[in-house]
Amino acid sequence: MRLSQVLNRQHIDFMFKKHWRVQGKRVPIDTGLEEQLKAKGIPIQDALEFVKEKPQEHEHLNIVGPYERPLPLDENHPAYKKQPCFTLRSTNVLLEGISQAQVLTKTIIAEDKLPPKIEELAQVPAPTAIHENIKKAILSANVFDCEQKKLPKLKDRERPAYNFPRVLGITDRRRNEILTNKLVQLVEKSSDSEVTMSRYILNDVESKTVFEKEDDLIQFQDISHILVTSNKPVKHDVEKDVTYNEIPDLHPIKCTVTLPPEHFYEEESKYPIKPTVNVRHPHTTWLHYNKTEVSNIYETPVTEQQLLGRSLTHAFTVASAYAKQLHGEDVKDLPEPIYINCIQTDGQKYHFGVLELNTLNVDGTEGTKNVWYCKNNLQLYGSSRYFGGMPVLENYNNKVYGYINALYNC
Amino acid sequence: MYLNRVHRTFPKLKKLVTRRQSQAVLSEQNEYTDTPEYPPILDMSLQGRKFRERQELHQKIQAINTVEEKQIALNMPRYYGWKCIIFNEDKVPYNAMPLVQYYTRSHFIPVDKLPEYYKETSEAADAVVKEIKGLIEEAILIENGGVDRKIITSTQKKEQPQLEDALAKCIVKQINRIISNNLADKVEHVLSSQVDYDPRHEAFWFIGGVDAPINVVRWRQQYKYLKDRWYESIDRPIQYLGTPLLTVRNRLPLKPILPFEEAENPEFKVPKFTAEPCAVGYSTEHRHGTNIPGFWPGDFDEFGLVSYHGRGHILGRRESFGPEDHIEALHCQAMKASFGWLLAQANYQGFTTFNDVTYPLVTQTVITNGQLWSLYAYQLNTIEMHRDKVDSPKSNICFGTKPLKLYDSIENGKVQGLNEDVLKMIVQFYLNAPEERDHEMKPYLGEEEQVVADIEDDNKRCWLENRYKHLVSNRPKHYLLPEVYLWERIYKIQFNSRFFEAKRRPFELGINPYTRRLDQHLPPYIPKGLRPYPKSRKKFETTYYPKV
Numbered sequence: 001m002r003l004s005q006v007l008n009r010q011h012i013d014f015m016f017k018k019h020w021r022v023q024g025k026r027v028p029i030d031t032g033l034e035e036q037l038k039a040k041g042i043p044i045q046d047a048l049e050f051v052k053e054k055p056q057e058h059e060h061l062n063i064v065g066p067y068e069r070p071l072p073l074d075e076n077h078p079a080y081k082k083q084p085c086f087t088l089r090s091t092n093v094l095l096e097g098i099s100q101a102q103v104l105t106k107t108i109i110a111e112d113k114l115p116p117k118i119e120e121l122a123q124v125p126a127p128t129a130i131h132e133n134i135k136k137a138i139l140s141a142n143v144f145d146c147e148q149k150k151l152p153k154l155k156d157r158e159r160p161a162y163n164f165p166r167v168l169g170i171t172d173r174r175r176n177e178i179l180t181n182k183l184v185q186l187v188e189k190s191s192d193s194e195v196t197m198s199r200y201i202l203n204d205v206e207s208k209t210v211f212e213k214e215d216d217l218i219q220f221q222d223i224s225h226i227l228v229t230s231n232k233p234v235k236h237d238v239e240k241d242v243t244y245n246e247i248p249d250l251h252p253i254k255c256t257v258t259l260p261p262e263h264f265y266e267e268e269s270k271y272p273i274k275p276t277v278n279v280r281h282p283h284t285t286w287l288h289y290n291k292t293e294v295s296n297i298y299e300t301p302v303t304e305q306q307l308l309g310r311s312l313t314h315a316f317t318v319a320s321a322y323a324k325q326l327h328g329e330d331v332k333d334l335p336e337p338i339y340i341n342c343i344q345t346d347g348q349k350y351h352f353g354v355l356e357l358n359t360l361n362v363d364g365t366e367g368t369k370n371v372w373y374c375k376n377n378l379q380l381y382g383s384s385r386y387f388g389g390m391p392v393l394e395n396y397n398n399k400v401y402g403y404i405n406a407l408y409n410c
Numbered sequence: 411m412y413l414n415r416v417h418r419t420f421p422k423l424k425k426l427v428t429r430r431q432s433q434a435v436l437s438e439q440n441e442y443t444d445t446p447e448y449p450p451i452l453d454m455s456l457q458g459r460k461f462r463e464r465q466e467l468h469q470k471i472q473a474i475n476t477v478e479e480k481q482i483a484l485n486m487p488r489y490y491g492w493k494c495i496i497f498n499e500d501k502v503p504y505n506a507m508p509l510v511q512y513y514t515r516s517h518f519i520p521v522d523k524l525p526e527y528y529k530e531t532s533e534a535a536d537a538v539v540k541e542i543k544g545l546i547e548e549a550i551l552i553e554n555g556g557v558d559r560k561i562i563t564s565t566q567k568k569e570q571p572q573l574e575d576a577l578a579k580c581i582v583k584q585i586n587r588i589i590s591n592n593l594a595d596k597v598e599h600v601l602s603s604q605v606d607y608d609p610r611h612e613a614f615w616f617i618g619g620v621d622a623p624i625n626v627v628r629w630r631q632q633y634k635y636l637k638d639r640w641y642e643s644i645d646r647p648i649q650y651l652g653t654p655l656l657t658v659r660n661r662l663p664l665k666p667i668l669p670f671e672e673a674e675n676p677e678f679k680v681p682k683f684t685a686e687p688c689a690v691g692y693s694t695e696h697r698h699g700t701n702i703p704g705f706w707p708g709d710f711d712e713f714g715l716v717s718y719h720g721r722g723h724i725l726g727r728r729e730s731f732g733p734e735d736h737i738e739a740l741h742c743q744a745m746k747a748s749f750g751w752l753l754a755q756a757n758y759q760g761f762t763t764f765n766d767v768t769y770p771l772v773t774q775t776v777i778t779n780g781q782l783w784s785l786y787a788y789q790l791n792t793i794e795m796h797r798d799k800v801d802s803p804k805s806n807i808c809f810g811t812k813p814l815k816l817y818d819s820i821e822n823g824k825v826q827g828l829n830e831d832v833l834k835m836i837v838q839f840y841l842n843a844p845e846e847r848d849h850e851m852k853p854y855l856g857e858e859e860q861v862v863a864d865i866e867d868d869n870k871r872c873w874l875e876n877r878y879k880h881l882v883s884n885r886p887k888h889y890l891l892p893e894v895y896l897w898e899r900i901y902k903i904q905f906n907s908r909f910f911e912a913k914r915r916p917f918e919l920g921i922n923p924y925t926r927r928l929d930q931h932l933p934p935y936i937p938k939g940l941r942p943y944p945k946s947r948k949k950f951e952t953t954y955y956p957k958v
């Protein structure tokens with residue numbers, strides 16, 4: 001609606017405002033009185049000196065608002081440090097993806113290979129009732145959930161300026177939350193009670209690890225969307241004769257590229273569960289890939305390599321935060337390796353991984369190294385959505401559940 | 411013209427065009443019957459005619475086949491949405507219990523223990539409690555300080571209630587997890603039940619018997635013939651909005667707590683509450699009525715078992731309300747939440763606020779902050795309470811406890827005084843197994859078409875699906891809502907100072923723009939290039955609004 005249409009009808013106030021503006025700029029006319037009085041020797045004083053009130057000083061009031069305001073981010077901030085810390089959060093990805101993650105965490109990779117026990121457990125077929133329930137969970141996450149929030153804007157490459165009507169639907173955050181939680185619930189319900197009693201499940205807990213690499217301070221902050229913990233640390237029997245992908249040379253890129261330097265940080269690592277808790281040992285950590293939240297800092301789309309790198313850094317964050325809680329902040333080579341399972345998913349694709357953390361000394365490429373076993377790109381379903389007004393689930397793959405179940409039970 | 415010319419050139423053509431033969435109607439053999447058959451005597455007064463009109467509408471809605479179309483039909487009379495009284499789950503004003511009870515027709519029975527109905531599962535529950543007691547204690551300890559969480563609170567609401575609800579949610583998740591893991595092998599329905607976090611619960615209904623609002627009375631006072639009906643009550647639309655922390659739902663419904671006939675027991679009659687809802691503290695909002703039990707029509711698990719709600723809003727209430735009113739507020743929350751969820755479920759079975767349920771539905775509601783637990787069992791017997799059913803004898807029944815402490819305190823890293831009775835009651839809610847009913851569940855839905863996805867016509871199915879989702883999203887309209895600008899109110903309505911101007915605005919023409927019907931709009935235009943046949947004259951796309 002054009003505002004002028006309504007405003008023009010009748011608006012006395014506009015006329016008054018105009019009047020005030022004209023009247024407010026009056027120029028005093030020189031009447032010649034001052035000179036006449038001076039000539040007669042009468043002293044003249046400025047009238048404003050008598051009229052003008054002296055400015056009253058008020059005390060500075062400290063107004064208490066409904067909530068505490070954050071402190072200004074400057075050099076007086078308590079968390080301010082002079083040395084910048086290169087920070088990786090779960091909303092950012094590494095430029096070079098998995099190879100940069102390898103360099104940062106000093107890890108060698110066993111591609112397409114999980115510890116034999118997991119592979120063994122994954123082949124055990126699940127009853128059909130479980131698969132029916134998984135299908136229900138997929139449909140409930142993609143189709144039947146009632147969230148109606150704004151989805152990302154639609155764009156047409158041919159006509160980039162065209163504005164499509166905004167679509168409302170289930171956001172990727174909620175979609176992943178529903179699906180992964182339902183999967184974990186199903187796994188738990190179908191597992192032995194002895195196993196489930198020794199596990200604990202946490203949602204949305206943050207781990208943080210700070211470490212030095214070749215004189216650079218680096219911190220990883222990551223949220224485990226689901227963290228399965230157990231009362232005993234996980235152990236895996238690992239095959240010896242495996243071919244590993246060695247740590248690559250990133251030259252001319254530096255390993256901290258695209259990690260934004262920050263001056264406000266804490267120097268201590270943080271594992272979310274306190275050491276007094278019995279079931280504190282990390283077992284499996286689930287990481288969601290929410291397309292609307294994770295991005296490169298330079299606007300380019302996230303590549304598959306970058307996604308895989310995300311899994312590795314995430315597992316490293318949780319494992320090293322736990323190791324530092326266990327052995328102290330300055331531990332380098334660990335007395336015995338720490339294992340952690342990691343599942344990254346965008347709902348459809350699943351990336352499984354097991355990290356064997358041997359050392360926290362990530363300088364150089366020699367000496368003890370960490371090992372990352374992974375199996376990537378397993379698809380749970382082809383598509384699930386409303387197609388022509390009908391709920392659809394296509395190409396359900398019943399093998400993925402086996403791996404999820406195996407990671408939980410191993 | 412054209413035809414004439416042809417006829418002139420080919421005069422015989424006229425004879426070829428055959429006329430339909432007209433025939434006299436065959437008179438019936440026997441016009442007379444032994445006893446006279448009179449047509450029914452109809453009340454032809456204005457009220458009588460309006461009453462019949464309303465009944466016809468209710469019949470039409472009942473006859474509609476699919477759930478979604480019924481929901482659209484409920485909203486047909488209002489393009490800009492109904493002026494709903496908003497029943498938020500977590501906003502309970504002072505002394506709202508009589509109002510909530512009347513608006514949900516709930517008879518509240520305060521109890522200390524669960525009703526007799528739960529007696530069967532008592533022993534099984536005892537055994538389960540023994541097994542899970544230690545785990546529950548451990549979970550409570552971990553959630554109260556064993557884990558560092560970063561809870562992000564919004565600055566729109568008070569902080570304290572949000573923190574309490576966040577903690578309650580964590581504890582509820584753990585307790586649900588522990589109980590369902592334990593019961594998964596023991597009872598069948600636990601494995602197949604679905605658990606939802608933060609689902610969207612909405613319900614919409616009409617309530618009759620409430621005093622007419624002042625603007626309606628003023629409007630009636632203009633007309634002499636309405637003199638004896640100035641204060642007659644009108645239907646008030648009500649919208650419930652809620653988000654439980656966690657719900658469990660199943661393919662089958664729970665058994666009724668009391669037999670359906672008990673619904674008409676005069677002991678359970680709910681007293682009338684006719685005062686304006688704004689006098690109690692409820693406000694109104696224009697929106698389309700929506701009935702959503704946490705999933706779209708077509709999901710497999712349609713019946714609720716348990717829902718958990720937070721009680722953080724109690725912290726946001728004024729202290730001067732007193733502890734008794736806080737407890738009543740919890741009862742109100744439970745009645746609203748239980749009725750709202752069940753009504754939405756009933757809507758997915760094909761019943762609406764105009765077509766009453768033919769069988770009872772049951773749900774179990776828990777309100778908690780982790781330490782204090784109030785447990786409610788609710789049976790839905792009636793959802794029809796519009797103005798023609800004000801004196802209906804049916805009422806819904808709610809059993810509820812006071813807030814009970816699950817544990818006394820946490821000292822030295824240990825839970826002190828875990829109350830096993832409370833834990834047992836929660837376990838009993840899970841042990842209460844849903845059952846197949848031996849009557850028809852969806853009498854008012856079609857046999858083959860029950861939801862829009864069953865419709866065979868592609869265009870109709872897609873159109874209805876999109877329209878339904880658009881309607882229930884309640885997204886703002888593209889154009890601003892009609893309004894009377896302030897300058898118009900002053901210079902045109904209150905003081906007739908612009909009598910010389912042409913009268914074009916709706917209020918000058920005596921039109922109320924808010925009575926516009928949902929289908930009173932131009933359907934999307936079909937550009938010429940896209941029309942099915944080059945000479946097709948159809949300029950606008952077809953709409954499939956239900957005909958009510």
